Amino acid sequence: MSSEEGEDVLPKDDEILKTKKDKYKVITLLGKGGYGAVFSVERQSDKMRFAIKCEKSSAVKKVLLMDCNVLKGASQIKSKHFCTVLDRAAVKDRFNFIVMKLIGKNLWDLRQDRPDGRFNLNTALKTASQCLVSIEHLHRFGYLHRDIKPGNFAAGQKETNEHHIIFMLDFGLCREFVNRKDGKDIRTPRTSAPFRGTTRYAPLSAMQQIDQARKDDIEGWLYMVVEWTSGGLPWRKLKAQDREKVLAFKQEIRNPAKPEALDDFFYNCPKKEFSRIMKYVDGLNYYSLPDYQFIYFCIQHAASANGCKDSDPLDWDPDHPYSGPIETPGDGKVIDLEVEAGGDDFSKRKDSTKKDKRKKNEKDLPEEKGRK
Incomplete structure (x- = not known):
């Protein structure tokens, strides 16, 4: 696929992206790299703004699944320092995407x-x-x-x-x-x-x-x-x-x-x-x-x-006392985490996971009683 064709598969301004949960209107491009791009979007059910991270279906190295696994761990320990994956889907033959909160400047x-x-x-x-x-x-x-x-x-x-x-x-x-x-x-x-x-x-x-x-x-x-x-x-x-x-x-x-x-x-x-x-x-x-x-x-x-106090303001908000987290890191010992295996299509993987779990449950339950 040529670079031009690669760009064509990514979302366009005002395009509506559908998931099983909602619809999202593409607002503007926030950044892009070899994997795909990040866009701001508007959720149609409540007009709230979010970010979507897209990965081309043709990408050799899939990175969105790694995002999902890492952010699953963050959610598990309730870390303040990671965005939550709020939604995810695939646009057939074009790209996979995840929906997350918008953040500010790096x-x-x-x-x-x-x-x-x-x-x-x-x-x-x-x-x-x-x-x-x-x-x-x-x-x-x-x-x-x-x-x-x-x-x-x-x-x-x-x-x-x-x-x-x-x-x-x-x-x-x-x-x-x-x-x-x-x-x-x-x-x-x-x-x-x-x-x-x-x-x-x-x-x-x-x-x-x-x-x-x-x-x-x-x-x-x-x-x-x-x-x-x-x-x-x-x-x-x-x-x-x-x-x-x-x-x-x-x-x-x-x-x-x-x-x-x-x-x-x-x-x-x-x-x-x-x-x-x-x-x-x-x-x-x-x-x-x-x-x-x-x-x-x-x-x-x-x-x-050096006389720095907990309440001293940050450079990018000099008029207000610091209100961010003051927390001590943990011991770093690895926790149990159920990670997802690889796959090319978010929607297919999600459906197959549900199907596999349903089959497992049917097999384990008594015959008469015949999400991830």
Whole structure:
């Protein structure tokens, strides 16, 4: 299929999309990538606005099912940091889609809105804490994100009073790191793993094509937090294809013979606490269960040492005290989660699941008494 034909299969402005629950009118395109696109829509039953994430039926790699499995886990533990899948359907031979709540600007755009290109320390640490909690939640479901970056976290909408809450987004590069059938044992690392992520924030393991683990999501989180605290990373001018040069920078900041490199990395940051986090994460191995609460403690210590209060406002809402969640991450131990198997068509998969369950129930019940 040509790129033009690929674009033609996606929703058009004012198109009506039908599901078993409702109808949705397409309003406008919010963003797109290789998988498909995200649109704002209006639910016809009550005129409320939502977002739909579409995936072309022709897409080789299916990512929406991963979204559904991850968001199912979030719903199970009632996490505040993930959108809920409100509806889902397929448009035959064109695309699958899921319906979710609309959110606001991502953290990259919110930082770019600042006159000096960085968050103040209070905002930097509050957003760091929320993102850390969301990563711990994701790991609790048994998934790695593998693309931690500011563009994959966003504040909620002001209209729904969620603009102080940070949401984790985009699970297309996620990977299940446990074998659920074997009692949630950690999967054996591969001898080599293709690069996954974004060069600027990718952990050392990804850069060296080593299988990623929970520690690597936290390493990516630290690069992201340093960037919005300091205003930039030492390798910010390098491009995605300059992977070897970026890797050299990341190795240099860990070289005890070059303390000036670490000072440059932590410019404008609470160096004591951030250094402690990096040293701790670098000491973990593939199988390690990170101590998320220790990392959270380091962030909170930096906040108190620098006079940041729980009520201090965020940069994008300076006139109101902070009303977002103040929560400690859990222990990261993997919970039981019933995940869906792969399939090409949402509507067909959903119907077949119902049919399979119905057959199972009929078989189990006594003969006379002859959703998922």
